[in-house]
Amino acid sequence: MSKDKQFVKEITPQQEDFSRWYIDVISKAELMSYSPVRGCVVLRPDGYEIWENIQRELDRKFKETGHRNAYFPLFIPESFFQKEKEHVEGFNPELPWVTEAGGEKLEERLAIRPTSETMIGHMYSNWINSYRDLPVLINQWANVVRWEKRTLPFLRTTEFLWQEGHTAHEDEADARKETMQMLEVYRDFAENFLAIPVIMGQKTPSEKFAGAVDTYSIEAMMKDGKAVQAGTSHYLGTNFAQAFDIKYLDRDNTQQYVHTTSWGVSTRLIGALIMVHGDDRGLVLPPKVAPLQAVVIPIGPPKTRDQVVPRAEQMFYELKKAGIRVKLDDNPDQSPGWKFNEYEMRGVPVRIEFGPRDMENGQAVLVSRVTGEKRPVRLDAIVDEVRRMLDEVHQAMYDNAKAFMDSHFKSIDTIDDMKSFLDAQRGFVLAGWCGSDACERQVKEETGATSRNMPFEPEERKTVCLVCGSKAEHTVVYGKSY
Amino acid sequence: MSKDKQFVKEITPQQEDFSRWYIDVISKAELMSYSPVRGCVVLRPDGYEIWENIQRELDRKFKETGHRNAYFPLFIPESFFQKEKEHVEGFNPELPWVTEAGGEKLEERLAIRPTSETMIGHMYSNWINSYRDLPVLINQWANVVRWEKRTLPFLRTTEFLWQEGHTAHEDEADARKETMQMLEVYRDFAENFLAIPVIMGQKTPSEKFAGAVDTYSIEAMMKDGKAVQAGTSHYLGTNFAQAFDIKYLDRDNTQQYVHTTSWGVSTRLIGALIMVHGDDRGLVLPPKVAPLQAVVIPIGPPKTRDQVVPRAEQMFYELKKAGIRVKLDDNPDQSPGWKFNEYEMRGVPVRIEFGPRDMENGQAVLVSRVTGEKRPVRLDAIVDEVRRMLDEVHQAMYDNAKAFMDSHFKSIDTIDDMKSFLDAQRGFVLAGWCGSDACERQVKEETGATSRNMPFEPEERKTVCLVCGSKAEHTVVYGKSY
Numbered sequence: 001m002s003k004d005k006q007f008v009k010e011i012t013p014q015q016e017d018f019s020r021w022y023i024d025v026i027s028k029a030e031l032m033s034y035s036p037v038r039g040c041v042v043l044r045p046d047g048y049e050i051w052e053n054i055q056r057e058l059d060r061k062f063k064e065t066g067h068r069n070a071y072f073p074l075f076i077p078e079s080f081f082q083k084e085k086e087h088v089e090g091f092n093p094e095l096p097w098v099t100e101a102g103g104e105k106l107e108e109r110l111a112i113r114p115t116s117e118t119m120i121g122h123m124y125s126n127w128i129n130s131y132r133d134l135p136v137l138i139n140q141w142a143n144v145v146r147w148e149k150r151t152l153p154f155l156r157t158t159e160f161l162w163q164e165g166h167t168a169h170e171d172e173a174d175a176r177k178e179t180m181q182m183l184e185v186y187r188d189f190a191e192n193f194l195a196i197p198v199i200m201g202q203k204t205p206s207e208k209f210a211g212a213v214d215t216y217s218i219e220a221m222m223k224d225g226k227a228v229q230a231g232t233s234h235y236l237g238t239n240f241a242q243a244f245d246i247k248y249l250d251r252d253n254t255q256q257y258v259h260t261t262s263w264g265v266s267t268r269l270i271g272a273l274i275m276v277h278g279d280d281r282g283l284v285l286p287p288k289v290a291p292l293q294a295v296v297i298p299i300g301p302p303k304t305r306d307q308v309v310p311r312a313e314q315m316f317y318e319l320k321k322a323g324i325r326v327k328l329d330d331n332p333d334q335s336p337g338w339k340f341n342e343y344e345m346r347g348v349p350v351r352i353e354f355g356p357r358d359m360e361n362g363q364a365v366l367v368s369r370v371t372g373e374k375r376p377v378r379l380d381a382i383v384d385e386v387r388r389m390l391d392e393v394h395q396a397m398y399d400n401a402k403a404f405m406d407s408h409f410k411s412i413d414t415i416d417d418m419k420s421f422l423d424a425q426r427g428f429v430l431a432g433w434c435g436s437d438a439c440e441r442q443v444k445e446e447t448g449a450t451s452r453n454m455p456f457e458p459e460e461r462k463t464v465c466l467v468c469g470s471k472a473e474h475t476v477v478y479g480k481s482y
Numbered sequence: 483m484s485k486d487k488q489f490v491k492e493i494t495p496q497q498e499d500f501s502r503w504y505i506d507v508i509s510k511a512e513l514m515s516y517s518p519v520r521g522c523v524v525l526r527p528d529g530y531e532i533w534e535n536i537q538r539e540l541d542r543k544f545k546e547t548g549h550r551n552a553y554f555p556l557f558i559p560e561s562f563f564q565k566e567k568e569h570v571e572g573f574n575p576e577l578p579w580v581t582e583a584g585g586e587k588l589e590e591r592l593a594i595r596p597t598s599e600t601m602i603g604h605m606y607s608n609w610i611n612s613y614r615d616l617p618v619l620i621n622q623w624a625n626v627v628r629w630e631k632r633t634l635p636f637l638r639t640t641e642f643l644w645q646e647g648h649t650a651h652e653d654e655a656d657a658r659k660e661t662m663q664m665l666e667v668y669r670d671f672a673e674n675f676l677a678i679p680v681i682m683g684q685k686t687p688s689e690k691f692a693g694a695v696d697t698y699s700i701e702a703m704m705k706d707g708k709a710v711q712a713g714t715s716h717y718l719g720t721n722f723a724q725a726f727d728i729k730y731l732d733r734d735n736t737q738q739y740v741h742t743t744s745w746g747v748s749t750r751l752i753g754a755l756i757m758v759h760g761d762d763r764g765l766v767l768p769p770k771v772a773p774l775q776a777v778v779i780p781i782g783p784p785k786t787r788d789q790v791v792p793r794a795e796q797m798f799y800e801l802k803k804a805g806i807r808v809k810l811d812d813n814p815d816q817s818p819g820w821k822f823n824e825y826e827m828r829g830v831p832v833r834i835e836f837g838p839r840d841m842e843n844g845q846a847v848l849v850s851r852v853t854g855e856k857r858p859v860r861l862d863a864i865v866d867e868v869r870r871m872l873d874e875v876h877q878a879m880y881d882n883a884k885a886f887m888d889s890h891f892k893s894i895d896t897i898d899d900m901k902s903f904l905d906a907q908r909g910f911v912l913a914g915w916c917g918s919d920a921c922e923r924q925v926k927e928e929t930g931a932t933s934r935n936m937p938f939e940p941e942e943r944k945t946v947c948l949v950c951g952s953k954a955e956h957t958v959v960y961g962k963s964y
Contacts (some may be wrong), residue, residue, distance in 0.1 A: 033605060037557045037592065042605055045550035045620065052551065068527035069534065074556075074594075074625055074641050075519045096583035098594065102629035103575055110519065112556075112580070112594075123515060123524055138527065143556055143625065147584035159556050 011345070013280050018224040022275060023153070029283050029346050031270070032153050039151035039158030043267070046346070049291035050270050051161060055141065057193055057288070058163065058265070061185050067137040067165060072119050074143075075110040080118040083243040087117065090210020094146040112145040117211060117236070117262055120166045121244035128168060128258060130249045135178070136168040154271030155228065155482045162266035168246060168258040172237070175259035179235040182263040183216045186231035189265075194273050195286045195397035196220045197405055198230055199477055201453030204433070206440055209262075213237035219452040219477065221405045222275035225426020227452050227479035230272050233263035271482075276401050283347025284369055286397055287390040293325045293350065294386055295343045296364075299336045300355035312354050315364065315382055322383040324390075344369060349393040350386055370396045415466050418447055418478070428452065428479040432462030432472025439467035449478040493827070495762050500706040504757060505635070511765050511828050513752070514635050521633035521640030525749070528828070529636075531773035532752050533643060537623065539675055539770070540645065540747070543667050549619040549647060554601050556625075557592040562600040565725040569599065572692020576628040594627040599693060599718070599744055602648045603726035610650060610740060612731045617660070618650040636753030637710065637964045644748035650728060650740040654719070657741035661717040664745040665698045668713035671747075676755050677768040677879035678702045679887055680712055681959055683935030686915070688922055691744075695719035701934040701959065703887045704757035707908020709934050709961035712754050715745035753964075758883050765829025766851055768879055769872040775807045775832065776868055777825045778846075781818045782837035794836050797846065797864055804865040806872075826851060831875040832868055852878045897948050900929055900960070910934065910961040914944030914954025921949035931960040 011028060012020040026032050031047030043051060059069070075098065081088045091114045098110040113119065124136060145159045154160075165182060169175040183200060190196045198218035208215035212234040220230045240246070241257035250256045277284040287293050296316050298308045309330050316328040329339055336353070343351060351367040353374075358364050364382060366375045366389050377385035408427025412418050418429050433439060433451070443466070444450050454474045462475045493510060494502040508514050513529030525533060541551070557580065563570040573596045580592040595601065606618060627641045647664060651657040665682060672678045680700035690697035694716040702712045722728070723739035732738045759766040769775050778798050780790045791812050798810040811821055818835070825833060833849040835856075840846050846864060848857045848871050859867035890909030894900050900911050915921060915933070925948065926932050936956045944957045 033608065035555045035601070036559060036562075036604060037555045040555035040557060042555070043553040045552050048552045049550065051553075068531065070527050070530045071525040071533075071643065073517045073519045073522035073524070074627065075522060077518060080518075093585055096580045096592075098578045099581045100591075101578035102631070110578075119517070122518060126515065145556065149584070161553065 011280065011282060014223060014278075021278070021280070025278055025282050025345075026153055026274060031274075031283075034153075037158070039148055041153045041157055043161075046291050047270060050273075050285070050289050051267055053289040053291070054193075054269060055163075058185075058189060059141075061189065062139050062163075062165065065181060065185065067139045067167075070138045070140060071142070072116050072123065072140060074113055076113050076116075076119050078109045078111060080122065081111065083118065084211045084240060086239075087211035087243075091115070091146075094148065096145055096147050113142070114144055114146045115262070115264075116140060116142070116164055116166065117240050117260075118244070121240040121246060121260070124166075124168050124258070124260075125244045125246040128246055128248050131170055131251055134168060134170050134248060134258065135174060137165075137178075138167065139163055139165045152271070152482060154274070155268050157267075160267050162264050164262060164264045167261045168241075169260070170248070170250065170256070170258070172259050175261050176235050179214070179216065179233045179261045179263070182261070183218065183231070183233040186218050186233065186263070186265060190218055190220065190230055190269075191398065193286065193288045194269065195394050195401060196230065196273060196276050197398065197402040199428075199453065199455050200457070201455035201477065203232075203453050204440060204451045204474070204476065206437060207451055207453075209234045211236060211239050213239065217453050219479070220272050220276060221401075221408060221428060221479070222272070223278070223404065224275070225408050225428075225480070227428065227481040228268065228272045228275070229452070229481070230269060231263070231265040234261060236260045236262060277397055278347070281341075282345030284397065285347035285349060287349040287394050290347065290349055291325065292327055292343075292346070292348045293390055294319060294327075294352055295339075295348050295350075296326065296328045296352045296354060297336055297339050297343075298330050298355065299353050300357070302332070304356040305330075305332065308354060308356055308359055311359055315352070315354065315379065319383060319386060322387075324383070324386055350389050352386070368393055368396070370400070411460055411462070413462070413464065413466060415443060415446055418443070418449070418466060422447055422449065422480075426480070428477050430455070430458070430460065430462065430475060430477055431466040432464045433474045433476045434465035434468055434470050435473040436468070439465055442467050443478060447478070449480050452477045452479050452481070493762065493764060496705060496760075503760070503762070507760055507764050507827075508635055508756060513756075513765075516635075519640070521630055523635045523639055525643075528773050529752060532755075532767070532771050533749055535771040535773070536675075536751060537645075540667075540671060541623075543671065544621050544645075544647065547663060547667065549621045549649075552620045552622060553624070554598050554605065554622060556595055558595050558598075558601050560591045560593060562604065563593065565600065566693045566722060568721075569693035569725075573597070573628075576630065578627055578629050595624070596626055596628045597744075597746075598622060598624070598646055598648065599722050599742075600726070603722040603728060603742070606648075606650050606740070606742075607726045607728045610728055610730050613652055613733055616650060616652050616730060616740065617656065619647075619660075620649065621645055621647040634753070634964060636756070637750050639749075642749050644746050646744060646746045649743045650723075651742070652730070652732065652738070652740070654741050657743050658717050661696070661698065661715045661743045661745070664743070665700065665713070665715040668700050668715065668745075668747060672700055672702065672712055672751075673880065675768065675770045676751065677876050677883060678712065678755060678758050679880065679884040681910075681935065681937050682939070683937035683959065685714075685935050686922060686933045686956070686958065688919060689933055689935075691716045693718060693721050695721065699935050701961070702754050702758060703883075703890060703910060703961070704754070705760070705886065706757070707890050707910075707962070709910065709963040710750065710754045710757070711934070711963070712751060713745070713747040716743060718742040718744060759879055760829070763823075764827030766879065767829035767831060769831040769876050772829065772831055773807065774809050774825075774828070774830045775872055776801060776834055777821075777830050777832075778808065778810045778834045778836060779818055779821050779825075780812050780837065781835050782839070784814070786838040787812075787814065790836060790838055790841055793841055797834070797836065797861065801865060801868060804869075806865070806868055832871050834868070850875055850878070852882070893942060893944070895944070895946065895948060897925060897928055900925070900931070900948060904929055904931065904962075908962070910959050912937070912940070912942065912944065912957060912959055913948040914946050915956045915958045916947035916950055916952045917955035918950070921947055924949050925960060929960070931962050934959040934961050934963070
């Protein structure tokens with residue numbers, strides 16, 4: 001038992017205090033530890049392995065869509081931030097500065113990157129000359145730092161891990177196509193890999209990325225009804241091209257600015273999947289990212305161990321060979337009941353119970369982490385059966401999350417309706433918006449909710465602004481967020 | 483043609499200026515670009531993909547030997563460096579300091595990690611309580627920063643990418659076993675994956691890691707006879723355990739300090755493989771890490787393109803499906819001759835020429851980047867034949883590098899012999915050492931060479947110190963280094 005664990009005896013129920021539940025779960029399941037540096041956490045092996053599984057799948061998707069990885073410097077000269085006006089205003093308050101190095105004061109301060117548009121823009125201006133060099137389709141896996149006032153493990157930490165795609169194109173149409181393609185990659189990944197249903201849409205101007213023309217996002221609903229922005233994709237127009245002089249000779253031999261995009265997801269996805277799927281017993285991990293997909297636990301009287309364990313080992317190797325991330329826990333010092341609780345708390349999707357009677361019958365019992373269903377299956381079909389249950393767990397997790405989001409989502413017409421709804425329960429509302437900053441601000445002041453995005457779906461389009469009652473130019477999803 | 487490329491018209495011959503050759507090759511092959519931050523380079527896609535291939539294989543080996551990955555903060559509080567005396571002396575001069583963040587001056591300066599023993603030591607002291615928690619076997623893939631005065635792309639840059647393993651054990655024997663195991667993992671990887679023969683051995687006290695009890699290394703010889711330290715593994719004893727109070731309750735219920743190790747390799751390996759294998763035509767990439775292992779180039783008169791290209795495409799898909807990293811270059815705007823030079827410069831191990839006569843004969847011609855051998859092979863055996871040539875290329879690269887190292891390695895008895903040898907040719911010498919710092923320093927002052935390590939092999943043990951002539955306590959490999 002580690003010292004960290006000693007602090008978490010029991011997991012606080014979600015209804016009692018959702019934030020406390022969250023911290024309890026990620027500490028007790030050893031996904032992270034607090035570090036001695038303010039706002040920075042340590043990703044422990046079980047937490048980091050979730051990130052590795054996320055990385056592997058996204059990296060595959062990025063390469064499939066023609067992107068390659070590269071690596072750019074951690075340090076960004078102060079002067080670079082001055083070149084794009086909105087960008088500097090957006091990020092300046094959050095920057096940490098290196099002012100001394102190698103025993104000397106630096107002539108120019110260096111920021112630790114909060115995002116790399118400026119550095120990459122500078123490099124692209126060196127690399128791009130002609131339309132033949134375009135498009136440039138590059139992604140970077142990296143650590144970034146934003147000096148946040150309020151932090152929360154995974155969701156908002158001073159340092160975090162992410163990927164940032166940065167592409168350059170001949171024209172707006174091609175860049176916009178890329179922007180939407182990557183948004184769709186994120187949606188597909190969230191829903192089909194993390195079992196998290198999301199709302200795709202466009203950010204309102206006040207919520208867009210500092211320096212973007214348009215920002216698009218996928219938004220997920222946590223079990224407390226709050227929103228987490230799970231991925232963003234930006235069309236940057238020629239803003240960074242002008243700031244960093246990224247020009248090319250086009251097909252008519254004329255100098256043109258490139259159109260750029262950027263898009264990213266981060267370790268915040270780990271926070272999202274915990275808050276979307278977890279329950280009072282602990283983590284519930286989506287099978288495709290779970291470090292451990294199945295655990296084999298021998299059961300029955302101690303005197304039967306000698307027969308049962310060797311056959312359980314055989315099952316373990318068979319599953320492992322088939323590519324299932326599986327563990328056999330035959331530790332005789334802990335009871336099966338203790339183990340059941342432990343692996344449920346850790347969110348392992350499928351438990352495999354195996355005792356002397358099962359052995360006689362040539363079967364094992366699969367137990368679903370989500371539904372609790374106990375299913376006896378034939379030993380000679382164990383690989384297929386475990387795979388089937390993993391698929392079912394994924395689907396059940398998605399369906400549960402979708403049902404939760406649908407039942408906590410309300411179309412409303414006035415700010416009073418919105419307040420009543422948010423007083424009665426947590427969730428998102430769909431409302432009309434006239435397009436003015438003032439009305440958007442008023443919603444935030446009166447309800448604490450902010451615009452998440454202007455959704456592509458549902459089809460419903462609102463006709464009046466929930467604040468001023470004048471004609472709605474947009475339909476907006478509002479929600480409270482972390 | 484990118485702007486970067488315009489600066490490199492021709493590659494400087496190795497004999498004329500090896501350093502210039504190196505910079506020319508890595509610029510022209512687009513492995514890296516200089517960044518606007520002093521001493522930091524950008525790893526471009528072809529450079530980064532070599533690193534990805536290195537990562538994938540090493541990560542597999544680390545996991546196979548029971549390690550898991552985690553992630554620790556980039557920032558290290560200044561007070562942490564004060565806790566291990568040798569460590570702070572070794573690293574303090576190279577640290578960059580964050581002194582301001584989020585618009586405020588920090589109370590305690592934060593270093594950007596040059597290595598993570600201190601932070602990880604602090605975390606381990608929280609995680610480890612009992613012998614049941616041991617061993618802790620963790621690795622981290624990360625960026626680190628050392629403010630170097632002289633920099634050289636890949637070999638010594640301000641920021642670089644690396645992995646750092648950090649393990650904690652019950653006793654010295656177990657920790658030393660781990661130290662040697664990881665050194666052997668590195669040797670095996672260097673020789674069998676990068677085709678780089680290395681000399682394994684122990685560092686002299688003056689060259690060991692700041693804070694280690696013993697440091698072991700693998701050392702490689704570049705084509706200019708200089709040494710590159712290609713990987714290190716440290717037994718840290720209880721030094722960091724004492725500094726960070728990492729104690730556990732042993733099997734007899736007594737508090738003990740853990741024994742720790744650390745071990746790492748970095749993007750410097752990319753520099754090493756370029757300098758070990760490259761030639762005047764450009765890169766020669768080891769097949770197992772080459773981003774592109776084979777390139778198919780249609781040849782013959784333009785009018786035959788319509789027949790040849792579709793069959794070449796079929797070959798391409800067949801090779802790709804078999805898992806070979808292959809490209810078809812059927813660009814009609816460039817001549818086959820231009821392409822031959824281009825892919826040779828980029829170090830692609832195998833070229834596949836395919837023209838109308840080949841098609842008639844049901845064959846293609848494989849050309850080895852290393853030996854230049856042209857080998858007609860049957861189209862229906864293309865996958866096996868390409869695989870075979872890739873294996874041969876790897877073996878030839880290793881054999882060439884080994885022959886070069888052996889012929890530039892001399893056993894000597896006096897410092898005058900060493901000077902004569904280093905005047906006549908570049909390379910390593912094997913010499914006796916009495917064990918005194920003074921003699922080691924004198925070798926450096928008089929010859930410019932430093933002790934690389936005290937090799938496990940060759941068997942030859944020297945009997946007298948090359949400087950003072952008294953009894954040799956150790957046999958040492960000396961060489962100039964980057």
